[in-house]
Amino acid sequence: MTPPDRTGSATERVPFENPGWAGNTGEFDLTEDQVRGADFVGTRALEGGHPAASASHAYMLEEKDPAAPLFEGPYRERFEKILSRYPEKRPALLPVLNLAQELRGHLSPETMGAVAELLELDPAYVRGVATFYTMYNKRPVGRYLVQVCTNISCSLCGADDVLKAFLKHTGTELGETSGDGLFTTIEAECLAACGFATCAQINSRYFESLAAADVPAVIERLKREASVEGEDG
Amino acid sequence: MAYPYVSDREVRIVSKFFGDPEARTLAGARKRGRYEALEKALAMDPDDVVQVVKSSGLRGRGGAGFPTGVKWSFMPKNRDSPHYLCCNADESEPGTFKDRELMRWDPHQLIEGCLIAAHAIRAEHAYIYCRGEFFEASAVLAEALEDAYEAGLVGKDILGTGVEIDVTVHIGAGAYICGEETGLMNSLEGRRGQPRVKPPFPAAAGVFGMPTTINNVETLCSVPSIITNGGEWYRQWGTEKSPGTKLFCVSGHVRKPGNYELPLSFPLMELIEDVCGGVRDGHELKAVIPGGSSVPILSAAECLECCLDYEGVAEAGSMLGCASVIVMDETADIVKQVRRMASFYAHESCGQCTPCREGSAWVTRILQRIEDGRGTEEDLDTLIEVTTQMTGTTICVLSDSVAAPVQSSIEKFRDEYLALIRRGERMGVA
Numbered sequence: 155m156t157p158p159d160r161t162g163s164a165t166e167r168v169p170f171e172n173p174g175w176a177g178n179t180g181e182f183d184l185t186e187d188q189v190r191g192a193d194f195v196g197t198r199a200l201e202g203g204h205p206a207a208s209a210s211h212a213y214m215l216e217e218k219d220p221a222a223p224l225f226e227g228p229y230r231e232r233f234e235k236i237l238s239r240y241p242e243k244r245p246a247l248l249p250v251l252n253l254a255q256e257l258r259g260h261l262s263p264e265t266m267g268a269v270a271e272l273l274e275l276d277p278a279y280v281r282g283v284a285t286f287y288t289m290y291n292k293r294p295v296g297r298y299l300v301q302v303c304t305n306i307s308c309s310l311c312g313a314d315d316v317l318k319a320f321l322k323h324t325g326t327e328l329g330e331t332s333g334d335g336l337f338t339t340i341e342a343e344c345l346a347a348c349g350f351a352t353c354a355q356i357n358s359r360y361f362e363s364l365a366a367a368d369v370p371a372v373i374e375r376l377k378r379e380a381s382v383e384g385e386d387g
Numbered sequence: 388m389a390y391p392y393v394s395d396r397e398v399r400i401v402s403k404f405f406g407d408p409e410a411r412t413l414a415g416a417r418k419r420g421r422y423e424a425l426e427k428a429l430a431m432d433p434d435d436v437v438q439v440v441k442s443s444g445l446r447g448r449g450g451a452g453f454p455t456g457v458k459w460s461f462m463p464k465n466r467d468s469p470h471y472l473c474c475n476a477d478e479s480e481p482g483t484f485k486d487r488e489l490m491r492w493d494p495h496q497l498i499e500g501c502l503i504a505a506h507a508i509r510a511e512h513a514y515i516y517c518r519g520e521f522f523e524a525s526a527v528l529a530e531a532l533e534d535a536y537e538a539g540l541v542g543k544d545i546l547g548t549g550v551e552i553d554v555t556v557h558i559g560a561g562a563y564i565c566g567e568e569t570g571l572m573n574s575l576e577g578r579r580g581q582p583r584v585k586p587p588f589p590a591a592a593g594v595f596g597m598p599t600t601i602n603n604v605e606t607l608c609s610v611p612s613i614i615t616n617g618g619e620w621y622r623q624w625g626t627e628k629s630p631g632t633k634l635f636c637v638s639g640h641v642r643k644p645g646n647y648e649l650p651l652s653f654p655l656m657e658l659i660e661d662v663c664g665g666v667r668d669g670h671e672l673k674a675v676i677p678g679g680s681s682v683p684i685l686s687a688a689e690c691l692e693c694c695l696d697y698e699g700v701a702e703a704g705s706m707l708g709c710a711s712v713i714v715m716d717e718t719a720d721i722v723k724q725v726r727r728m729a730s731f732y733a734h735e736s737c738g739q740c741t742p743c744r745e746g747s748a749w750v751t752r753i754l755q756r757i758e759d760g761r762g763t764e765e766d767l768d769t770l771i772e773v774t775t776q777m778t779g780t781t782i783c784v785l786s787d788s789v790a791a792p793v794q795s796s797i798e799k800f801r802d803e804y805l806a807l808i809r810r811g812e813r814m815g816v817a
Binding site for chain 2 (some may be wrong): 172198203204205207209211212214218239242243244245246247248249251254273275282283286287288289290304306307309310311342343344345346347348349350351355358359360
């Protein structure tokens, strides 16, 4: 399956040898791309495509610029499209915070203030909402945010060891960012992939059926990807 | 080509095209009959659509099991104000992983279901509230929705009938409580996802203060085939009170975990033994949570006669919930798992109601203490007392969800708690 040609941001990607993805049991003859609907990260247009789907961009990008403007060019277009789908401005708050985080990597008080102004809301209100939701990073995170599910189904299948392995092999403590700025590992609540335990979400991608032994290969893979992209640009 | 979790005991209706990448594309979906039910429904009076769904006996697949057609019939019949449909795609109940699969394998089935439901309740706009972590599923859904708009299947003058329904994918940002219907509405309005006091019920004043119906992804996905084949057809599976088929999400210590679509009232032990290949080699069944982390635990003995429909699981002492079957063999540490569930609820409590906000954290601390070998037997009484006061005393049922695993596990696995307490005492830690 070739990725659809509607890209604004797609970088050339190394084919992904994911040691674990949904149901990769060895007796199954679909490729990972066929299961996932092509490499979905970065395949949606930056300006949001059709307004109906403009809020659904895969926004956990690896390149983060805490000083990126809110919102210009295609991002302005996407912002306007999101607003067009609701009867008032407030309902756009979550998607717009997502958009801001996609650009800046985390939501600083300044970013929340800027979003508040755009949506004509109080900065304190925006902060109150943003801190309610776990996916908004309140401080900078590494290039790869590793979220290991340790809830019941994953826990039954060895999630604690997977989490420990990520901490060990990235040389970090829970919530810390590694010295090279690449990895931040945190615990996540159920990611709704319970049949494919253990599941870890790394930026926008789910890694499923992970065992602790798979972790070094995953980390190596991401490091390689980061260095390739670093050379390119 | 087959998706790995497949069993010849299955009756695949909503999961018919799992493992078939072509069904994701609009052309592939139409070739497989998608949007034929929409054409049929749009030619019908909205009330007749409601009637067909009522006659099928379809019950909400999000956990509560409320009859879908009845829910739809609560919506006002006039169009004095806008009506809204919300599709609850905030799947986050531990143990549940069906909606993600429905969205990423067969997005057009969901879009079609949304359109038919919106027509039936006279809604002008359907919002699909998808949990933020579902980047992949929402990207697949977004692409399908764009194609459907372009083909005139969504938006103005659908299929030349003059009917206008918009559909929007709305992305959340990580909060379990947004799966509660009034929490979802608050979140959709750009607020904290704190549940609302009912009444007013959503059909009277829901999202943006307007009449609203909220349905789970699987519920809406079940609608198109019911419209095509009729209510009686759907009743050939399941029981009088729990008709139809249901996706069972099996996780934990089984050989072949996965989503299996089975007729309701399927025997639990056959699901574990025949469909999922049994518990892992050399291990034996210890306990099962039949409906996601919010329901009471069943001991292995209680599973023997249990049939998986809403009434059957209640009879066995638990709830079907969203049919998320978490299987544990004898290696599972019940106290640790219950503590893990309690800490999840403590994390996800929205904080509005004191019994939940304080109780869930308190319960977690006690469980952690017992797990660490610093507990006492009185702690078990305290747990029962606190969780009793957390039941039925709050705006939503998150608080009750803490009580269910705690109380049922103390009742059924008291020995495990006591063993940890005694060991702690012997080691002189306590």
